Amino acid sequence: MGTAPTEVLAFPNIRAIVRDNRTAEVIIAGNSRVVPAGQSLQDLRNNALALVLGEARTLQRPVRVRIEDPEGHGELIVHPDHKIESVSYQPRPARRRTETPETTPEKAAPTATDPTPAREPGPVSTAPGAVCFAPATVDTQARPGPASSAEPAPRRPLREAGSFLAAPGTVEPATQGIRGMLNTMGLSLAPSADELSEREDIRLASKHFAGTRTIAVVNQKGGSNKTPTVADLAAVFGRNGGSVVAWDNNPTTGTLGWRTEQGDHTRSALDVIAAADALLSPTARSADINAFVHHQSTDKYDVLRSDSDVDGTHEVTAEEVDILHRVVSKYYRLILMDSGNNHRSAEWNRMIDHADQLVVPTTNEEDRVEAALLTLQGLDLKSERSARLAANAVVIVSERQKGEVRLSQETADKFRPYVRDVVVVPFDPALKSGQIRFGALRPATRRAWLRSAAAVARGL
Structure with missing residues (x-):
């Protein structure tokens, strides 16, 4: 015993x-x-x-x-x-207060005819060595009494009746x-408030939208954390919802291909352009795109690499960006576009034309922060549509090294009055170099990227 x-x-x-x-x-x-x-x-x-x-x-x-x-x-x-x-x-x-269901009946106050005070909630033993927590119950069963003399409720049209199955949602x-x-x-x-918040962020990151959505990740300055931002956001969305492609829309050899897994081929965006007619044909199958993208085995998204030919001379035109976008839109629900640093180039501006949501990454370094601001200001002046993108942007501040918590918050506070949301991502050595694998990040870093993805999803 x-x-x-x-x-x-x-x-x-x-x-x-x-x-x-x-x-x-x-x-x-x-x-x-x-x-x-x-x-x-x-x-x-x-x-x-x-x-x-x-x-x-x-x-x-x-x-x-x-x-x-x-x-x-x-x-x-x-x-x-x-x-x-x-x-x-x-x-x-x-x-x-946040844990008490709104439907819990209130305890009746003692009266002169019922001097026994209402019992407070507390632990209720259900078996030796076992305890369950439950509020004290209140007997709401109607007692026999004289029939009501009130007038019957007026008749209403059946079309006004709501569903009898409607019930408040339950919380696991x-x-x-x-x-x-x-x-x-x-x-x-x-669950605690923190756990409820995390569940809500997961719900947003898992959401399936009607039609393809495109996210452009931009900053005019190199080294502003664009590629890690694309990879980590793609990992969050891929792990929670699937059908995600990270597209390196770079005029030269982009780093997204270096920092992610390579498939059993070396094909890039130029190969997709060459095969566009076949990929867009009515007879094309969903698996055909796999010959051109590089699947991330643990993070559940695909990478469309930029051209890595060191002696290549082809420059992607705005029209070719349109072709590429039509192709990836056919095969994926969510497109994240990495970008180069030349905001005057054709492929950069056509990317903005296709974007539904703007993400502006930066580190705490002064020149990266200033470049992020100039990127937003340039889009604000470009057109009405790009101005709306800038105002609805999400800025992600990534700590460059340890001990920058205060500086990160100060940087974030500079952007808050001008954009929809700002998220700070703590320093993580797993993001400094090498392949980016979401599972290798620290728990606090993973939580920050989940929070970032939820902030992006709210704008889609």
Whole structure:
């Protein structure tokens, strides 16, 4: 038989504390033990529980542990065999309001004829060693009484009736943080505000639009992070929705092909132009495009490379950009266009003509920031359509190196009054050089790119 929670000794006194600043400690009988660092708060939680588990094994019995976490506090019982039971859990008051369903009936105030006060919500034991959290129930069953003398409701036309199946949407229980961990033990806690925000960003990044959408990534200055921006946005959209192509619309050899996987061929945009009639014919099949693009195996998008012939002389014309756009529009739902630095060239300006959404990347370096501003100002003056693109643009500020959090926010604040949205992406060594693989990025970086993709999707 198992040990009931009430039988577990409260000695030694154990506390596990996880802080917002990504530090944690486990205090056992007044002695603090530093918890090994992790890449996320969940890593810290797991590492803290591992220390508590070690104490339970040493004592060869279950132990109690008080948990203090950015999302709430409570008490767990940790067994030497890895079993973990929840005794109590209280979310942070500041976030509790967002977790209470709007449909929860309000408790009736005590009256003179009913002096028993309404019971407060609290933990309700469903079995030895198991706890579920639920608000106290209120009996809303109508009691027998005299028939109502009220007039019957007036008749209304049937066409005015709404669906009887309409119901409020449900929210899946938390899967992240301490709430997600407790839910694996049989509870059903609502997700935190951070998890709800992430779910909404995923929903936006997964959205399928009616018709093809084109995103132009532009900055007149080289080294402004255009290629990593294209690759990471394409990865977010590809992983969540599919049918995405990253097109290197560069007059010379672009770097998108260098920083992504190469297929079993060397074909580029020039080969697509040459085969355009066949690819656009009614008999063309969806898989025919695979002979010309380079698939990214883990990030689930394709790359259309620019010409990499070192002795090539062909310059893509505006009309050829139109042909390429017709082809990729037939085979993909979402097109992300990398670009060169010459905003006066034909292919650059025709790219703007096809764009539905503008993304302007920059680092914190002063000349890149200024070039981003000049790019937006030039489009604002070019035409009414490009001015709308500039005003609706998303600026993505990527930290060039560690320790630039404050500078990044200052840079972002400069653009906020002039564009629709600004997102800051933290420094990540995995983006400095080599092939760009989304899964190799740090969790905070992946979250920032998801946030960026959601911001872009809102404009589509």
